[in-house]
Amino acid sequence: MQPIDFWYSIGSTYSYLTVMRLPDVARAAGVTFRWRPFNVRYVMTEQNNIPFKDKPVKAAYMWRDIARRAARYGLEPDLPAAYPLQGLELANQVAILGVEEGWVEEYTRAAYQLWFEEDEPAGQEPNLTLALTKVGVDPARALTDARTPRIIDRLAHETAEAMKLGVFGAPTFVVEGEVFWGDDRLEDAIDWALNPSPA
Amino acid sequence: MQPIDFWYSIGSTYSYLTVMRLPDVARAAGVTFRWRPFNVRYVMTEQNNIPFKDKPVKAAYMWRDIARRAARYGLEPDLPAAYPLQGLELANQVAILGVEEGWVEEYTRAAYQLWFEEDEPAGQEPNLTLALTKVGVDPARALTDARTPRIIDRLAHETAEAMKLGVFGAPTFVVEGEVFWGDDRLEDAIDWALNPSPA
Numbered sequence: 001m002q003p004i005d006f007w008y009s010i011g012s013t014y015s016y017l018t019v020m021r022l023p024d025v026a027r028a029a030g031v032t033f034r035w036r037p038f039n040v041r042y043v044m045t046e047q048n049n050i051p052f053k054d055k056p057v058k059a060a061y062m063w064r065d066i067a068r069r070a071a072r073y074g075l076e077p078d079l080p081a082a083y084p085l086q087g088l089e090l091a092n093q094v095a096i097l098g099v100e101e102g103w104v105e106e107y108t109r110a111a112y113q114l115w116f117e118e119d120e121p122a123g124q125e126p127n128l129t130l131a132l133t134k135v136g137v138d139p140a141r142a143l144t145d146a147r148t149p150r151i152i153d154r155l156a157h158e159t160a161e162a163m164k165l166g167v168f169g170a171p172t173f174v175v176e177g178e179v180f181w182g183d184d185r186l187e188d189a190i191d192w193a194l195n196p197s198p199a
Numbered sequence: 200m201q202p203i204d205f206w207y208s209i210g211s212t213y214s215y216l217t218v219m220r221l222p223d224v225a226r227a228a229g230v231t232f233r234w235r236p237f238n239v240r241y242v243m244t245e246q247n248n249i250p251f252k253d254k255p256v257k258a259a260y261m262w263r264d265i266a267r268r269a270a271r272y273g274l275e276p277d278l279p280a281a282y283p284l285q286g287l288e289l290a291n292q293v294a295i296l297g298v299e300e301g302w303v304e305e306y307t308r309a310a311y312q313l314w315f316e317e318d319e320p321a322g323q324e325p326n327l328t329l330a331l332t333k334v335g336v337d338p339a340r341a342l343t344d345a346r347t348p349r350i351i352d353r354l355a356h357e358t359a360e361a362m363k364l365g366v367f368g369a370p371t372f373v374v375e376g377e378v379f380w381g382d383d384r385l386e387d388a389i390d391w392a393l394n395p396s397p398a
Contacts, residue, residue: 049254055246057367061378068387168256179260184383188267 003032004193005174007162009040010095010111010122011088012170013066013081017183019112021073023105029190033173035104037095038159040170041088047168052083069183077116085115087123089155093146094128096155098135106135202231203392204373206361208239209294209310209321210287211369212265212280216382218311220272222304228389232372234303236294237358239369240287246367251282268382276315284314286322288354292345293327295354297334305334 006022008015026033044050052059063080070077085091091111098104110131114120120127129139145151162172166179173180173189176196180189205221207214225232243249251258262279269276284290290310297303309330313319319326328338344350361371365378372379372388375395379388 047254047256049257055248055367057246057362057365058248061365061367061380064378065380065384163256166256166260168254168260179263181260181264185264 001031001193002176003034004189005036006033007036007038007165007167007172007174008108008170009038009088010091010108010115011085012040013062013083014183015171016077016081016112016116017066017069017073017075018171018186019108020075022186025186025190029194031190031193035095035099035108036158036162037092037099037104037108037155038162038167038170039089039092039155041084042159043163043168046163049168051169078119079116081116082119082121085121085123087121087128089123090128090146091123093151093155094123094132094142096151096158097142097146098137101137103135103137107131107137110134200230200392201375202233203388204235205232206235206237206364206366206371206373207307207369208237208287209290209307209314210284211239212261212282213382214370215276215280215311215315216265216268216272216274217370217385218307219274221385224385224389228393230389230392234294234298234307235357235361236291236298236303236307236354237361237366237369238288238291238354240283241355241358242362242367245362248367250368277318278315280315281318281320284320284322286320286327288322289327289345290322292350292354293322293331293341295350295357296341296345297336300336302334302336306330306336309333 006018008018022033052062067077067079095104095108098107111122111127114127114130115122120130122131128143132139132142165174165177167174169181171183173186175189175193178192180186180192205217207217221232251261266276266278294303294307297306310321310326313326313329314321319329321330327342331338331341364373364376366373368380370382372385374388374392377391379385379391
């Protein structure tokens with residue numbers, strides 16, 4: 001079976017839930033995921049899709065909903081987390097470097113843990129250095145590489161690829177062209193991967 | 200146990216799923232629901248919350264997602280359905296009359312079935328007459344009563360009440376002040392009703 005593409009941005013709030021529970025879910029279901037960081041802010045700005053800014057009622061609900069869902073998953077976030085992230089681009093440039101070098105998953109989880117559980121926003125210091133150190137990567141070297149045109153271009157390329165697939169938010173799961181949006185569609189995506197059907 | 204408040208508008212797309220499956224879900228879970236029509240368009244306009252207009256990618260996903268979810272529930276909608284509804288207000292004024300007279304649930308289901316499965320938009324003819332006839336109500340009488348200031352005021356009052364509770368979209372379930380938004384939170388709302396917890 002093909003791995004399920006897990007499209008996310010460090011910066012997406014609901015992606016916290018997926019990032020933290022994905023290893024357990026993958027093991028239990030016997031499926032694998034390919035972690036694909038992209039720039040969700042670019043996509044949403046392009047599509048005039050602004051879910052929370054100037055929407056205080058909906059934003060308050062979002063945090064409450066994440067708190068309830070986190071409790072179900074045994075997570076203990078300290079909410080609300082800083083939002084929106086000022087360092088979204090850099091956080092995801094580092095993640096792209098992590099894809100190339102094989103530490104994207106651990107870095108992403110460390111960055112979210114610091115952001116959602118220890119009040120250190122991702123994509124800025126000390127989150128960057130702490131998260132990279134935690135996964136055994138030299139922060140100075142990685143942060144230099146993550147700022148190169150090659151990595152910036154690759155993030156843009158991945159973002160364009162996501163848009164081509166119909167991705168408009170994060171997290172999104174793509175299974176053989178079928179798009180599932182939201183942490184709450186993870187189980188549907190897995191069902192689809194295990195039993196493709198022409199609904 | 201108190202009934203769970205089911206806030207919805209005839210006009211909401213995802214409410215189709217809830218309206219059609221709620222009787223089975225209620226029976227299986229041993230819970231009851233109070234059907235509370237309100238004007239979700241008023242609330243969303245007030246809150247500058249515009250989910251699908253001028254968002255073709257997200258709108259296309261919404262229909263696909265509803266199709267997949269409907270298949271899970273054994274429903275057979277003919278999608279996309281007409282959207283947005285021109286007769287949203289009148290459709291819900293009739294529903295408010297149905298609350299007073301005890302036929303809101305059957306009317307709502309008939310209106311959605313005609314709209315989503317037989318391409319007859321709710322809130323206009325022939326949907327209004329067909330749905331009312333199906334539930335055994337004289338359409339001429341009901342449509343006259345549904346247009347009275349008393350019913351118009353009551354819909355506005357219910358809409359204000361929904362906003363006071365923190366409702367910002369439809370469908371929404373409210374359990375002792377706790378708000379759950381979306382057909383995909385119905386099970387969470389039921390869990391909350393059965394096992395209230397301080398998440």
